[in-house]
Amino acid sequence: MSAQPIQEILSQLQRVKKIAPDKWTALCPAHDDRRPSLSIREADDGKILLHCWAGCGAADIVNALGLTLADLFPRTNRYNVGEARSVHRVWAHREALQGIAHEAIIVRLFIARLVGCAPLDHDDLVRLALADERIGEALRVAEEGR
Ligand SMILES: [Zn+2]
Structure with a gap:
């Protein structure tokens, strides 16, 4: 994974749409999503915040992508x-x-x-x-x- 996890995460999601400089929406990979209900935000420290409006947990979402919660943190800040x-x-x-x-x-x-x-x-x-x-x-x- 690159130093910027946001690119890695976005590249694995479907129907990604940028709605703000640090915000995207996409189809949630953790449930049968038809209209993009996943919000993705990149925090100032490079950490990725995921929120599924259908209620999926961040762990379920990263698991569905074959990743772990640690992958939501920039590599330099993994200890966080x-x-x-x-x-x-x-x-x-x-x-x-x-x-x-x-x-x-x-x-x-x-x-x-x-x-x-x-x-x-x-x-x-x-x-x-x-x-x-x-x-x-x-x-x-x-x-x-x-
Ligand atoms: Zn979901």
Whole structure:
């Protein structure tokens, strides 16, 4: 593959049409496409962004072309594939922690009310149950990202 993956990708697609300097449409190779539903965009760093309006995943699309997701990155930036994944993981962790921190504030507010002998009403209990649910969800996200 050349240093510019966009040329390689476009040469393998059918009914390619340029709609902007860095944007094309083509028939999606991953499903039985009759009107071009694949959008192709070349990012500033040479990375190729694929989007099928019928819902095919980028991995399905490159597989149908006999390529891999790594082929969507310029050869000089191949390490970015792994890098992008680890950055995503760090963010998922951070968001999970922020979510827990936020829910902890809610719980603390309710506890302060109870300590001040102000009873919780039905809405409060619903909100507490939601806090419990969100903390559990955040923990699952953090667990998966490990
Ligand atoms: Zn498709």
